[in-house]
Amino acid sequence: MASFTGFFGSKKGMVATGLFIGIAAAILQRLGNPANMGICVACMERDIAGALGFHRASVVQYIRPEIIGFVLGSLIAALAFREFRARSGSAPMVRFMLGFFAMVGALVFLGCPWRALLRLSGGDGNAIVGLAGLAAGVAVGVFFIRSGYSLGASKKTYTAAGWLMPVIMIALLLLLLGNTMWGASKSLLYVEPEKFAPFFSEKGPGSQFAPLFVSLGVALVIGFLAQRTRFCTMGAVRDVILMREMHLMWGVIALVIGALAANLALGQFNPGFAGQPVAHTAHVWNFGGMMLSGLAFALAGGCPGRQLFLSGEGDGDAAIFVMGMIVGAGFAHNFAMASSPAGPGLWGPASVIAGLAACLVIGFTMRRTA
Amino acid sequence: MADTLDMRGLSCPQPVFETKKKIEAMGSGALEVLVDSGTARDNVTRLAENRGWAVSLREQDGEFVLRLSK
Numbered sequence: 048m049a050s051f052t053g054f055f056g057s058k059k060g061m062v063a064t065g066l067f068i069g070i071a072a073a074i075l076q077r078l079g080n081p082a083n084m085g086i087c088v089a090c091m092e093r094d095i096a097g098a099l100g101f102h103r104a105s106v107v108q109y110i111r112p113e114i115i116g117f118v119l120g121s122l123i124a125a126l127a128f129r130e131f132r133a134r135s136g137s138a139p140m141v142r143f144m145l146g147f148f149a150m151v152g153a154l155v156f157l158g159c160p161w162r163a164l165l166r167l168s169g170g171d172g173n174a175i176v177g178l179a180g181l182a183a184g185v186a187v188g189v190f191f192i193r194s195g196y197s198l199g200a201s202k203k204t205y206t207a208a209g210w211l212m213p214v215i216m217i218a219l220l221l222l223l224l225g226n227t228m229w230g231a232s233k234s235l236l237y238v239e240p241e242k243f244a245p246f247f248s249e250k251g252p253g254s255q256f257a258p259l260f261v262s263l264g265v266a267l268v269i270g271f272l273a274q275r276t277r278f279c280t281m282g283a284v285r286d287v288i289l290m291r292e293m294h295l296m297w298g299v300i301a302l303v304i305g306a307l308a309a310n311l312a313l314g315q316f317n318p319g320f321a322g323q324p325v326a327h328t329a330h331v332w333n334f335g336g337m338m339l340s341g342l343a344f345a346l347a348g349g350c351p352g353r354q355l356f357l358s359g360e361g362d363g364d365a366a367i368f369v370m371g372m373i374v375g376a377g378f379a380h381n382f383a384m385a386s387s388p389a390g391p392g393l394w395g396p397a398s399v400i401a402g403l404a405a406c407l408v409i410g411f412t413m414r415r416t417a
Numbered sequence: 418m419a420d421t422l423d424m425r426g427l428s429c430p431q432p433v434f435e436t437k438k439k440i441e442a443m444g445s446g447a448l449e450v451l452v453d454s455g456t457a458r459d460n461v462t463r464l465a466e467n468r469g470w471a472v473s474l475r476e477q478d479g480e481f482v483l484r485l486s487k
Contacts, residue, residue, distance in 0.1 A: 056462075130455045132453070132479065134426070192434060197431060198428070200427050201427075282430070285430060290437055292467075294463060348428040348429045348430070349428075
């Protein structure tokens, strides 16, 4: 690499970032996050959707500081390295819908690509099926990219517009701190506090979390590293298929190795298929859910983590994608699309098929004929 | 006059993929690639260098001109 890209642009920088994420996820699980969910971008956005009252699944409601930290860590890196650039205008509504369906697919599988890798590192064999689905979805996306698919160029916009997502994250952080550490709980504000947000799970995955400032601190570091290195789980698969380029894949491999080593050291490795934590064994829909996610991420140009990091450096289109994911989480739980450990929800399979159909329409109709 | 590829505003993987197609079609010569994000700058640089092209960088108004030659 040319000297102007430095350590973060090197293979070492990418491997270091992957290792850090993998080890950090295992430690966050040890400190309280749900099993094989030390970090899961989709699940954690879904928990935020629940905390805000966008869905009623009472076991998955919490304002996850990891999501906040990812965006703000990326913001800090972008400002420090003069890479903060406010931009938007590349087919925002399409990106919203891609985010929506990416989340639906993730909640049918029960995890985003990050969690699929962490589930694998924790011994969950179903993750292999999910990752195969992810690769299949990305391969379909690559087909569209090869045939001229493009959402068009974004444009520079007002700096303040680029700050919207970081400011939203700061607001969420204040809401979280206000209702936890600062004791300004809603029971002091409302006569019937149970009717008003924020909602925090009393049992289930939403009630399991690492200490707030540990989660936030770790996520800030990950956000910083990932902004610098451009770490992306979907991009790793895409670049191998599209260009035989391994750079991003080294980060993914390092993540799995780091998480696997840490899980073994912490006694968190439990190999098998049945009875895995927050997982089901409906292979067709594990594959299908992740295939939908993979295709949606490929069409949007980044995995859910990458979309958060981009939104932190001023990318309004990535921010819209994140909003689509949060709204998608609300719909997925409200309309029985999301899976549970018992298996897919009533409308899970139908929603995967509908989502795949929508993504195919997007892929086929939004091509530039060169 | 070198060929120019204007990839400003386009998101991953278009800048790097279009550059790949272009330099493979050219085989050798000189090409200027315009990008406006650090990600695209890094990706195009990595791709070109891995394929034996020399890359020099010029920055103007927050945008980048990558000059590829082989």
